[in-house]
Structure formats: structure tokens, C-alpha cells
Amino acid sequence: MTQLALVIDLNVCVGCHACVTSCKEWNTSGWAGPLADFNPYGPDPHGTFFNRVQTFEVGEYPNTMVVHFPKSCLHCEEPPCVPVCPTGASYKREEDGIVLVDYDKCIGCKYCSWACPYGARELDEHQKVMKKCTLCVDRIYDESLPEAERRPACVLACPTNARLFGDVHDPDSEVSVAIREQGGYALMPEWGTKPANHYLPRRRTELRIRPDELIRADNPLKKEGVPPKPPKDQPTLDETTSW
Amino acid sequence: MHPAFSVILLTTLIGVGQGLFLAIYTSQLYALARLLPMPDHQRFFALGSAVAVGFLVLGLFASFFHLGRPERAWRSAARWRTSWLSREVILLPLVVMLVAAYGLIHGLGWTRPLFVIRGALPVDASLLVGALATVAVFALFVATGMIYASIRFLREWASPLTVFNFILLGGASGFTLAAAFSAWVGSGPTRFYGTWAVILTVAGAVTRLASLYRNARLAPKSTLQSAIGVRHPRIRQITQGAMGRTFNNREFFHGASPRTIAAVRWFFLLAVFAIPVALLATAYVLSSVWIPAAAFAVQYAGLVAERWYFFADARHPQNLYYQQVA
């Protein structure tokens, strides 16, 4: 059975918000639209977005790590938001595991958002129905698009290719390989929601220069007729012994 | 969680309605067992049921304000197999209908026994409908409580105590109202209701205090570490990706200061439990129509505060993602 999902590589996400607005752009005029904005040019503007990039600081100066953290619906394999829905508007598609909301059935009771530990659902206050990431379900099966473009808008936009998209149930898919080989993890595993989306952790590349790499046969100073001298303040026997 | 007033009104009002019906039906059973004298009971039961229906309908009405699309509310009965909310949506009208039917039976006097069990227990239509209604009322209490108790991420709610509190506090407020009502119309077993109201209030105090005790000691299961998957003891959020007050910033935050929270807690502990018990006790000594009425008024106000606190007390794990704006 297919389970489509995103795998987000925090190792390369620079927090540029390309995924945020490309998502808004696609979806506001798409199947899930409009994604309305309140006070668009006034005080405290806010609107419906399916995807947000947050920033966290880990550790203390000077060992601070800054983590940009994109967050959208995780399309859980055990989605707690689905069974609580009284109308059946929230559902998980059998064929690909995408969790969707049927906007014609949703009564806007917000109960599903209470039942999501991730804050992935946002009430569209203009249409008064619950909205969330659709994995661009209205584009990924569109055969009029070239195959390479049948992917969510955020994935196509991401300048660092930090968003991988595919079937996490197919062990050979790009996303499964990434999860397996790069330590992919799920958010809040303690709840057993089995998020389909995964995150890849930060990795650090270090370089170790061994002292002997600085003692070099090819030291160009040797060619200058001035062989490298030890520093003047280096202690020698001259200062300590008189024989 | 943000205390949603429509939901606060819904749960407290239907709690009163359910409790009032239980009080009336209990007194009918007592009367049947000849433990209570019940002069003019049919009129009293009919009027009482009407009041209960009134509260239930008011609660139902309030619930519509919670919905983004109330015109589609009818759809919400669809998922009764999985959703406690759906079950509540089915049960609430059922309770209204059954309580109304119960009141109607009394009001129209259709209380001729249909049959007599063992020659001692005459069974009339009101008894049967009342029994059904009682089952429905308890089911509704459970459904309402389970709406909250079944969200396992809200650990303050995810406890059997939540259901007990809904039953006991709803029951207590209903019996207090029954006492006030019977004192008011001057025909009901006021003392009987008052006694049960005190018993239920005290029982409710025990379960509510137990839940307060439990919640104060709950360690959050989710942490910033598990929320973003980084193992480090020092993590701070800098931005949440938007600066306006988004849905996630409003629905899950009460925005009240710790002082307000503490004040509300003290208020509801006094108003739901201490003051009504004291007033009902006073009513044993001073027979005034006003004292039970005051007890109910205070207790209901306390319940609104209690329900507000119930929301504010619950810490949603999604809030870990919405700590800071920059």
C-alpha cells in the first residue's frame, strides 16, 4: 500500500520560506483554495498557510546551532485527527495515504485540530472549514504535467532540495532510502501517530589536521634560502645549561 | 487550550438539564417505592422536565456558535462509530426527545400503569420512557466527557476523571436546580433533592480535586526535544513562521496570566462546591425559596468558571511549536 510523504532534510534547510509561499501560491487558486488572509494590509495580518518554517536555537553561545524547521501536515499513518471527525470530512485516502479534508462536509468544529498534536491543521476563517496540507493532491496526479513536475509545489520550489517526496512504504524509494541511511526520524514518536513525513537530522563535517601535516617536505619557504626557523621564544638548552 | 464559551455553555447547560432530569426521575422512583410523598407529582414532573428540556435546548443552541458551518451540523451524526463528538450529536437530541416525552407523559397524565410487576411495581409509560431517558442521559454524559477524555495528547483531559466530573458536576448542578425548583414551586421534595445535591457536589469535589491534583503533577509527554527531534537540553524557539495571531496561536492558548488562572480556580472551588453545600445546608434550617435558588445560581456560575479552567488547564503539545514570534 502506498503512503506518500515528505522527507525534510534539516541538514540543508536554510529557512528561506520558499516552500511556504509556493504552497500558498499553488493552493490558493487550486482545489483547496482560496487560502484567505485577514487584514492583508492592516495590523496583525494572518492567513491560512499549509506550511510554516519555524526557527529554533539549540545550545548556548558560542555553540549555538540554528535549526530552521518546516512544518506541515505529517500525513500520519495512524492519523488521530481522522476518527474524531464527526462528519467524515477528514479522511485518509486508501490509495496513497494522504490525509485530506472534504471542505463540503466540514462543519468547522475544530475538533480534529484538537486531536492533532502537531498543530498541522488551521481553520480557514474565511470559509470556516478546516484546512491543511494536501500534498498537492490536485497536481501530483495531473497527467498534463511533465512527470518530473507531478510533485508538490513546495518540493519543486525548494532551492536546497531539502524536501524529498515519495512513497515511504516502497523500501527502494528515494524517501525510504534517505530515512534509512540518514537517520530519518518522526516527530513526537511518543504518541504513536506514525507520521508519514520524516525529518533528516543535522550532520556535521569536521576536518582534523594532524600536526605532522604541517611539517612538510614541500614547504616552499625552503626554496627561499631561508630555512624555516623555530620561534625565538622556544626554549633551548642554551638558556639552561653551561656545560 | 483556549476556553471556548460556546462549548463551556453547551457542556454546563446540558449538564444541568441532564442532572435535573435525573433528579426528577430519581424522585419518581423514590415515590414509587413510597420513600417520598409526592403530592401533585405529575405537574411537578412535567414542569421540571420542561425546565430540563429548556436547559438542554439552550445548550444545543450554544453549541451551534462553536461551528464554523452550523448549517451543516446535521452531517455530524455520520461518524458515530469512531467519533465521540458524533455520538454526542446523536445523543443530545435523543435525550431532549426522551426527556420531553417523559414530561409530556406526565403533563398529559398518561400514567395509568401498563402492567404491574410482581403485584407491587406498577409500570407506566413515564417509568419506561424515563428509564430509557436515564440510559440516554448517562450515555450523553459519557459521550460529552469522552470528547475530551479521548484526546490523548491533552493529558489533563485524557483521564476517567474527566467523565466522572462531567457526570457528577452535571448531576450536582441538576439536583441543586431540582431543589431550587421544587422550593420555588413549593410542591417537590426539596430536601430530598438538596440532600442528593450535597452528596453529588461532595463526590464531584472529590473527583475534581483528584483531577486537579493529577494535572498539577503531570509531566508533559512531549517536549521541544521530541517536537523537533533534536536532543539537547537547551532549545528555544525564535520564530514560528508567522507574526500575526494565527489559528494555532488562538485556539490552543488561553492567554491568561497565572494569577488569573489561580483566581479562577479558587473561585470555582468555592462557587461549585463550598458555597452551594453551605447554602443547601442552610436551607435545612431556614426554609426560604431563595436559598436553594441562590445555591444553584452560584453553582452554575462556578461551573462556567470550572469549565473555563478545564480548558485553560489543558496544555496542548502543539503549543511547543508556537512559543515565540520574531
Next chain:
Amino acid sequence: MQDPTEISDKARGHTEVKHTTCYMCACRCGIRVTLRDGVVRYIEGNPDHPLNQGVICAKGASGIMKQYSPARLTRPLKRKPGAERGEGRFEAISWEEAFDLLAERLGRIRAEDPRRFALFTGRDQMQALTGLFAKQFGTPNYAAHGGFCSVNMAAGLIYTIGGSFWEFGGPDLDRAKLFFMIGTAEDHHSNPLKIAISRFKRDGGRFVAINPVRTGYAAIADEWVPIRPGTDGAFLLAVIHELIHTGLYDREFLIRYTNAPELVNQDPDSDEFGMFVRFEVPPEEGCFDPQNKLWWDPAVDRPVSTHTPGVDPRLLGAFRLPDGTPVKTAFQLLMERVEPYTPQWAEGVTGVPAATIRRLAYEMGVTARDQKIELPIPWTDVWDHDHESVVGSPVAFHAMRGLAAHSNGFHTIRALGILMTLLGTIDTPGGFRHKAPFPRPIPPCAKPPKGPGDVRPGEVLGGMPLGWPADPDDLFVDEQGRPVRIDKAFSWEYPLAVHGLMHNVITNAWKGDPYPIDTLMLFMANMAWNSSMNTTEVRRMLTDKDENGRYKIPFVVVADAFESETVAFADLVLPDTTYLERHDVMSMLDRPISEYDGPVDSVRIPVLPPKGECKPFQEVLIELGARLGLPAFVNEDGSRKYKDYPDFVVRYETAPGSGIGFLAGWRGKNGDRFMVGEPNPRQWERYEQNGGFFHYALPRSFQYMRNWNKGYLTWARANGLTRYAEPINCHIYSEILQKFRLAAQGKGITRKPPEALRERVEYFFDPLPFWHEPLESLYTDPKRYPLRAVTQRPMPMYHSWDSQNAWLRQIHTHNHLFMHPSVGRAGAFDDGDWVWVESPWGKVRCMARFTEAVEPGTVWTWNAIGKGAGAWALHPKANESQKGFLLNHLITEELPEDPNGLRASNSDPVTGQAGWYDVRVRVYKAAEGEPRATEPQFPPMKRLPGMDKAPRRWLAFVAGLKGR
């Protein structure tokens, strides 16, 4: 419910797809715009485009909200009679009236004194045209925004290695193994850099970010090296010190490809002191480095001509020429220069531990020496040596404004250029790579006019408005050494001001120093807000009047597509189009979008008709050029030459029959030529068919070592990119700077600086890089102002452009002053409190936000989020003007008077680069009763005639008819 997979998005209306170039920032990505029923449905990256390869950023994906922004100006506006400037009271007029007004005024100025017309532009991407217009008009007073952006980065590196970062070149991250990013703004070359950094990291490269603040790209660095602002030069010099002392430099590279082994005259009494010793006069004077200097050959112990075959010269040493002249190699002088710049010394200046500096130096040196890349690409150098392969060292750098926007930035960037050269990474795989038309000769050939005589009424300007001085005789000064340009560029105050000093234009014009002007035309530059230092005063200057009640700057024309803060100060407003409504060229004559592998240029082709009466600024210039009879814009009989801008782009040639025009692709009658060729009337069609760009990939053997690659240089000469196929050796030692120093010392036969400037020129024109405190520090008590304040660029915003954008502004609605918690502890305030941030020049109230990702002596905020009330069609109470703030109020555009009576610009004394990041501040808690809003505040701007009404409550955008 309709099944979301049932109907193709394309079937929901009439769908069209068009290719053009983005303009949400200066990056210039290729975009594909899909229209539904004539409305923008979505904008995505063009997968075939070499620059962004299909990706798009937050801004690019929000282009819809720019296109349909209520801040759009749609009609020409004239200040109402009786209304004061700055009040923002306008009446709509016709274009005909606007053109009549302008042509009459400018015609008069041109006939009398062309200097009195000043044209300054922001991030316009059409400097080839605006510069041409200014030159044709005859005014020297033209520049774009480079002087207050990153001119130090351009000048510092071009005067050292013949190329620079961003449009001019960049790090080859495909092959690098170690990458240092120093002071980089996230908006410079943003998508290509994001693509490259993520690939680099995935390939296991090591990424070190050196920056006072850890945001943006630095967030994903493997190591963050926090550094105090303005001290990068000290860090780089200490690294150079360490590399030389451990012998981790690339000796072969330095000998062959730089002036490091060349002998410098050390006779202090000689007029030639500090100059390279030359053995003969070159046969041809040209804009290149003649090969007539000396090496010291240790085999015979005497000087020999450079690049003598078979000679392995000394790189270090002091010698005496046969005639007795003492000489040293340039590298010897560099070694002596960096002698005191030890890591311990640098630790005290930069705050970076000496051990870290040493370790990083070793990482650079050892990686460069031991992990050489050898590509099997044969090439021939200009000395006719055949090479079997191209060799590189996989150590790459990228730096931008963090280094540039300091008054010591030029020498800091020279140090960076020298460091990259020491590692042998100039135009090599894994190192720094040029982009066509770079490398250029050092310095490039274009020269500014030489004196007031080049400005003549009714005539074309002699020389280019902007150029690259090679010696004091190239300065643009009068007999007394006084500036001729209004911004004093190319004067002794800022001799190498190769991008002008736009940030001083208003102040100078207001003062009438060096002279008053009549008309100031600003295009796309928000000079009354975030593009000026000392914003409050600049706004006052724009409205200030003389004793006769006339404005000190008599006439201000603002051309912009949006209601910026500056619009309020205009006498005449010209509504520009958006990028989706216009033709544009990213021209080889300006700054094209070339790749490492060869030249690329691109175009914008309208996808939508202009809104209202909007007119592209280019059309305004073409129209004015024709009306004023500027030679390039009219036929010989004086009639209008070009129908419109697209026609101009196709038919214009730099000189009659030169075959060089604005676009390099599909030239020639049949479109079969490139770079050089006759105009092709169907050139636009060809660009359109190719997705809006032209990319020529050089043969592989021409792609590297282009400073010395005979094949490339010959190709470049043949294709009109350069006049000379001579080697471009890196300037470890800058003789050009020494020429200015000698002039200041009274030596030589060139022009001499005025007395008051001698000391300044002598001190700062050092042929070797050195580190000095930023100039502002000389006037600021560090005890009273212990902190340094800088801005950073948020990735979803481009300067002031995007607060009008309903989607982007939700991400950065207002800004905080970020600081280390210790700053709050010291000032007894808390995270989120209202505070005052104060410099000697001004103070601003704002909100504090604590962060662990900043050097504790630095405070910072996002650039240009704060807005004037009501500007950009925002509600007067919008967060941007109430909680958002502008740091510019704290920054002065002029330094206090120096002991010689000079009031210099707060800029680099070599290049005139604005010293944005030099300001020192203190932060303290705002009093309890103070308003919870930023200060200073200005009267709100109002909606102007022709502007749409902004939706008040809900915006529910759906593309297409009736939002189906």
C-alpha cells in the same frame, strides 16, 4: 466533493504559460508564469534555466501579491499647487503633460549646465541604459545603488584578482571541499547559492560561516565562527600571517600568476619608491599590465625579466639591483606587512580565539596543498606554455556585504583576494571562478571623465559616468582637485568610487556642496527611507527651502511602481510597471547572469499588459532621449530613432557597426551569431523561444585560468569582451594604490591631492592591505556605545519591497532588535521589552529579542522591515510602522569634521562604500509610561490618485475569472 485528482488545474480556465525573468530580488532567476483567464495563476522556476534550475524562492513564489498589490501607482502624478513637498498631495496628470514638463525642464538644464540634472537609480538592473542616458545627456551625476551596497566587494577584488563575487564570479562549490562564507547577505545570488551550498553539504564538504550573527545560510554551517563586525580584515590578515609562516601558500601559483615575486623599488628617496622596477617602456600603452617587470633569479643572483623561461625566482628576499637600487619582492613586503598580524593580535580585535584562527588557517592550507584537483583539460597560458591539465585547490570563499559595508572594507576585501590567491584558487576548479565578461584587466578599462571640461552644455559627457581609475590622473576633479560630481565620486575624498556615492547625493545637493543642482531624478530607490543613512534628516533636506522660499533641491522626480516613502517627496511621480509587465535585458553591457562555464544573458518579456497608465521607465528614457535630441536616441536628422525599448534593444549598437548591443544571443541578420553581430530584428523572438535566456558554454579548455588562458583571452578579444589578450596577474601588491600614495607624498608627475586630503590619501592608499578601526569608531566613545549594530537580510524579503506583499509580510510583519541575553541583563530589561537603541547620531525605540546566535557585542535586526506609516499602501497602524523600526535613523551619512576641516562621507575612504555596519550603539529600557510603538514616527501617507483601495478585512485570492 469534487475529487481533487479528477480535473487538471489547466482545465479550470483558459491557461497560458510564459517565460520571463524574476525581479522579486536582484538574483534574476528564470521563471515560468502560468496565467488563468489572464490572471497570474502561479509562478514557478524555469527548470531549463541555468541560474535557478527550476527552483524558486519565497519572494519569487509571491510575485502574484506584488503584481496585484494595492501599493501600485497607476498614473503620473504632479504635486498639487499649494501642497508642500512631503505631504503627499498629488493630482493625476497625463503622460503627455509629464513629458512636456520634463522635456522643457531637462532641455533647459542640458543647454545651460548639464550637471544640474542628477539621475540616481536603485536596484534597477538596467544600468546599461540609465548610464547611457546620463552620458548622452551630458551629466556626470549618475550612479546606481552600488556605492551604498557592495562597491568595496567589487572594487577590492577587481583591483586584486580582476573579478569579484556574485555577478562577477563565485565559489566553485561543485568541486570545493572546504567553504568559508564571510559576512554574506542572503539576498545576493540567493537561489544559485542555496542550490550550491546544499549540494556541497550533501557531497560531504565542510562549510564554515564567519559572521557576527548565525542566520540564514550560516545556520547550516558545520562551524560558526562569531566575529565582531568590522574586524574581518584582522581575521584575514592573521590567516595570511599563519599561512605564510607555515609555508602553506601555493608558491608555484604566486610566481606564475601574480606579482608576488616582482621586485619593488625600496629607495625611499626615489619618486619611484614602492613602484615595480621596470626594464623598458612597453611598446604599447594600453589598459593592461605590461610584462616588463623583474624577478630575482637566485641561480645567477641577479634580476631577470618576469616569466623568463627556466627561471625559478625568489619569492622572498631583499636585493640590490646592479644600479644600487634596493628592492624587495612584493611577497617579501606582504610578509613584513603581516608580521604583526599574529593570531593573538587578531583575537584581541576580532574576538575569535587565536587557536581557532590558526586551526582554520591550517584547514585552508593543508586542504589546498594536499587535496589538489587535477582535471584532464589541456590549456595554453599566455606565455605559450601548454598544460596537460587544470589544477585547482578545493578551498572556496564567498563574502559580500558583511565585509563590504565598512569603512575599512576595501582593504579587508583586498586581504580576502590575496588569501584566495595565496591558496592558488583563482579561476581554478574548487576555488573562485569568474563569470563572463570577467576577468577584466586590473583595473578595467572604462575611465571616468578627467575634469570639468568633459561636461559641456548641450553635449555628450566626455568619458563614462562611472569608471575605474588606474592613477591620480584618472580622477574626476578640477584644477584645484575639487570634485566635479555631486556625490564627489572619483575625487580625492573617494578616488576609487567606482559605483558612485548615491548615499550622499541628497545631503550634498542640499548643502550645495560642491554645487547646487536643479532636478534630482530617482528611479526605484527609496531614498526617503531605508536607502538613506540618517533618514530623518534626509527627509528634512528634501523639504528644506532657501531664504527665498524655494526648495533647496528644486525639483524631484520619482519613478517607481509602488508607493514607497520617497514618493511623498516627489514633485513629479512616474508610475513604472512591474516586472511582469515589461521588457528588460540582463545585458552583457551591465551585469549579465553568466555562469562559470560561459556567458549568459537574459530578458524579461511581458506576461501581462501594464496596469493603468503604468509605463516602463525604459520607455520614459527612450521618449525623453528622443524629445531632448540626445544623439544616441535620434537619427541624424534629429527624428526619433527607436520606436520603443524592445526596438532599442535590438537595434542599438555601442558604436555604429560595432555589432555589440544589449543582447549577446542570436545576433546577425539570421540570428546565427553571438556576442558580436549585426542587429537581428527577430532577436526577441529567439529569446522567447529559448525560455528567455542565452547561454554560451565555452570550450572546456577556455573555462579555467582565464586570467592567463591564451585560448580564452583570444576568444574574448575576438568576441569583443576585451580589447587585450594580455595576462591579468593578481595584485598581491597594488601599485595602483601606491601611485595615489606617492601623489599624496608629493612625488611623481601626476595630479596631487589638495592639502587637506594629503594625509588621508597617503594613509589609506596603502599598496598592501592593513586593518584599521572603522572610521566612525574615531568619533564614538566605546564605553558609552559598547555595542555594534548591524542588519541582516531576511530571505523572504528584498529590502523595502515586500511589506506591500500580503503573503510575505505575514512572515516578517515587524522586526525586533536581536541581542545576546547578556545585553538585557546589563540593561535590566527582559526579552520582548521595549528598549531604546541609541547611537551618537540618533535613537530609535524598538522591541528586544534575546538570541544565543549572536556575538555578544553585536545587536542586529532585519533590514527594512520597519516602514513609514501608511507607506506601501499599508494601514497607518500596520505593524510595520508601529512595531517595526528602521535602524537607518542611527547611522550618519557624514562623519564629524576631521582636524583638516573635512566633513567626509561615512564611507570607505578608498571607494566611498557606505559604512552601514560601522555604527556603535547602546541599548536601554524604555520608560514605563512610554508608548508601546516605535519612534521616530512620521505623518501617515495617504492613498494617492489612481491607487486601488486596499482590501480591509479579507483577501481571498483565486486566479481566474470570478475566482472559479
